[in-house]
Amino acid sequence: MSVRKEFVESLLAGERLIIARAISMVENEHPDALSLLRLLYSSTGNGYRIGITGPPGAGKSTITNKLAKLYRTENKRVGIIAVDPTSPFTGGALLGDRVRMTDVELDEGVFIRSMASRGSLGGLSKKAKEAADILDASGCDIILMETVGVGQSELDIARATDTTIVVLVPESGDSIQAMKAGLMEIADFFVVNKSDRAGADQAVLSINMVLNFKPKRDGWRPTVLQSVANDGKGIDVIAQKINEHRIYLNDQNILDKKRDERVIEQIRELVGEKLRIEFWNEERKRLLQSKLYEINTHNLTPYDVADELLENYKE
Amino acid sequence: MSVRKEFVESLLAGERLIIARAISMVENEHPDALSLLRLLYSSTGNGYRIGITGPPGAGKSTITNKLAKLYRTENKRVGIIAVDPTSPFTGGALLGDRVRMTDVELDEGVFIRSMASRGSLGGLSKKAKEAADILDASGCDIILMETVGVGQSELDIARATDTTIVVLVPESGDSIQAMKAGLMEIADFFVVNKSDRAGADQAVLSINMVLNFKPKRDGWRPTVLQSVANDGKGIDVIAQKINEHRIYLNDQNILDKKRDERVIEQIRELVGEKLRIEFWNEERKRLLQSKLYEINTHNLTPYDVADELLENYKE
Numbered sequence: 001m002s003v004r005k006e007f008v009e010s011l012l013a014g015e016r017l018i019i020a021r022a023i024s025m026v027e028n029e030h031p032d033a034l035s036l037l038r039l040l041y042s043s044t045g046n047g048y049r050i051g052i053t054g055p056p057g058a059g060k061s062t063i064t065n066k067l068a069k070l071y072r073t074e075n076k077r078v079g080i081i082a083v084d085p086t087s088p089f090t091g092g093a094l095l096g097d098r099v100r101m102t103d104v105e106l107d108e109g110v111f112i113r114s115m116a117s118r119g120s121l122g123g124l125s126k127k128a129k130e131a132a133d134i135l136d137a138s139g140c141d142i143i144l145m146e147t148v149g150v151g152q153s154e155l156d157i158a159r160a161t162d163t164t165i166v167v168l169v170p171e172s173g174d175s176i177q178a179m180k181a182g183l184m185e186i187a188d189f190f191v192v193n194k195s196d197r198a199g200a201d202q203a204v205l206s207i208n209m210v211l212n213f214k215p216k217r218d219g220w221r222p223t224v225l226q227s228v229a230n231d232g233k234g235i236d237v238i239a240q241k242i243n244e245h246r247i248y249l250n251d252q253n254i255l256d257k258k259r260d261e262r263v264i265e266q267i268r269e270l271v272g273e274k275l276r277i278e279f280w281n282e283e284r285k286r287l288l289q290s291k292l293y294e295i296n297t298h299n300l301t302p303y304d305v306a307d308e309l310l311e312n313y314k315e
Numbered sequence: 316m317s318v319r320k321e322f323v324e325s326l327l328a329g330e331r332l333i334i335a336r337a338i339s340m341v342e343n344e345h346p347d348a349l350s351l352l353r354l355l356y357s358s359t360g361n362g363y364r365i366g367i368t369g370p371p372g373a374g375k376s377t378i379t380n381k382l383a384k385l386y387r388t389e390n391k392r393v394g395i396i397a398v399d400p401t402s403p404f405t406g407g408a409l410l411g412d413r414v415r416m417t418d419v420e421l422d423e424g425v426f427i428r429s430m431a432s433r434g435s436l437g438g439l440s441k442k443a444k445e446a447a448d449i450l451d452a453s454g455c456d457i458i459l460m461e462t463v464g465v466g467q468s469e470l471d472i473a474r475a476t477d478t479t480i481v482v483l484v485p486e487s488g489d490s491i492q493a494m495k496a497g498l499m500e501i502a503d504f505f506v507v508n509k510s511d512r513a514g515a516d517q518a519v520l521s522i523n524m525v526l527n528f529k530p531k532r533d534g535w536r537p538t539v540l541q542s543v544a545n546d547g548k549g550i551d552v553i554a555q556k557i558n559e560h561r562i563y564l565n566d567q568n569i570l571d572k573k574r575d576e577r578v579i580e581q582i583r584e585l586v587g588e589k590l591r592i593e594f595w596n597e598e599r600k601r602l603l604q605s606k607l608y609e610i611n612t613h614n615l616t617p618y619d620v621a622d623e624l625l626e627n628y629k630e
Contacts, residue, residue, distance in 0.1 A: 270621035306585035
């Protein structure tokens with residue numbers, strides 16, 4: 001382990017450059033990343049994690065931006081992680097989002113990071129959660145995690161936040177696609193943004209209608225808010241609802257339960273990764289390669305080869 | 316192992332009811348599913364797998380439907396798997412797709428199956444691939460795999476097909492979201508559907524412009540086609556392009572390489588799953604639970620507990 005003490009201390013003190021480097025370590029799977037996270041762990045747990053998700057173009061970045069500004073007026077330190085799981089190949093085309101966030105980016109009390117899984121598929125949600133731990137340890141009171149759409153990564157991230165907001169636009173409301181999107185189940189509340197456009201009230205009605213058919217989770221009934229984030233309208237109500245949800249989670253002891261589940265998930269991931277790395281040593285990689293011909297000629301099945309590899313591992 | 320011989324024989328003979336039951340076995344993780352897949356393996360490899368992906372509303376189901384019809388005129392047996400990874404919670408709201416496919420559904424030579432991951436997150440792409448193996452073994456010459464959007468599941472499925480078509484609409488063309496979507500990298504070719512709407516030519520131009528900046532994969536340069544699938548326009552050209560790509564893959568020996576990669580991936584998944592099941596026995600689940608308090612009070616980190624569990628496993 002070669003994480004220097006001063007590095008950790010600077011991070012805990014909230015030095016921006018060090019935070020950025022620490023997140024890069026996680027992103028690039030630096031050999032010391034795990035040691036660092038281990039050292040930081042006891043300093044985590046104070047940052048409240050808020051997920052902001054929804055389809056492209058719904059205004060998530062704007063809402064994230066304005067929420068950050070609002071929290072700044074309360075003198076809270078804010079971390080923002082913009083996760084772009086839909087660009088595993090393009091290497092993060094978050095230029096648009098970054099431009100829109102420029103004004104909060106100049107604020108010393110806000111730390112913004114975009115994350116995309118460059119090339120290496122999967123693992124993005126894990127890295128985003130680790131980045132949140134780093135921001136948490138660095139003293140962020142609020143951690144905003146923005147994700148696009150609803151794929152596996154978004155669901156993973158939603159499960160890693162304390163409150164999840166789903167942002168839609170008036171046009172999404174009556175569309176079956178929004179219902180299909182699984183958004184219904186991860187939302188602690190909905191925001192119909194751009195609600196100065198036609199159909200906003202109808203959208204609220206439609207979402208509420210679907211919600212009426214859903215069992216409440218943890219006894220909490222998601223509500224549907226409206227906003228025009230570009231004009232700053234509705235942001236205070238969103239922040240108020242986040243706070244209401246936070247108080248509810250605390251009062252009902254749900255926050256601890258959620259965080260326990262998060263820890264279990266994290267340990268399962270850590271174990272899975274270590275097992276995988278240990279299993280796929282050079283010998284077993286070679287063994288697998290040597291069997292491909294027999295599989296192609298149908299003298300062996302992939303199931304046989306998996307069994308043989310597992311036998312080899314157990315010896 | 317208790318898969319009956321007659322069951323396998325009926326499946327290989329293409330009996331629809333048996334195919335449906337076999338896919339259900341895979342979907343529900345029936346204890347005999349693995350034995351069945353193992354028995355079927357030597358009969359797979361003849362079905363050509365075509366992935367059809369793109370954003371919601373682009374017309375993927377219609378194109379899938381019309382392609383199936385076209386292949387039927389060539390007397391080919393067709394399997395269709397409609398994967399809906401965006402509804403892990405809603406339990407598959409594929410009603411819309413199913414309605415649109417009714418006309419091919421009446422054809423004895425077409426087998427259609429919708430798959431969604433009901434509750435159990437993840438594993439959907441694995442199950443879809445296994446369903447494709449079943450259809451393959453049952454004698455389908457063509458297997459169409461339709462997926463929505465581009466999340467991790469879609470990428471996994473794209474990697475499991477021989478040819479991947481990305482369907483867009485004129486409006487997607489100039490939007491940066493489409494470029495961000497990773498669709499660029501999985502497409503063997505593009506279809507701008509609904510190209511009777513304004514902006515179709517512009518969309519083709521825009522996509523081509525992006526493609527010009529991308530390195531070719533396997534020496535193949537994706538092209539951009541147009542269609543109006545509702546009117547059946549362009550379907551023949553799509554089928555022709557699929558065939559062209561198939562011949563290219565064959566001539567360049569890329570198909571074998573692709574299928575080798577698929578087998579490697581499958582074996583890695585099988586191994587991972589077996590390791591995971593073996594690892595998380597009751598003892599280690601209890602051990603993990605017993606450590607949560609110490610983690611919450613910051614006397615232990617999740618990293619320590621992961622290490623301890625791995626130690627326990629190795630003993």
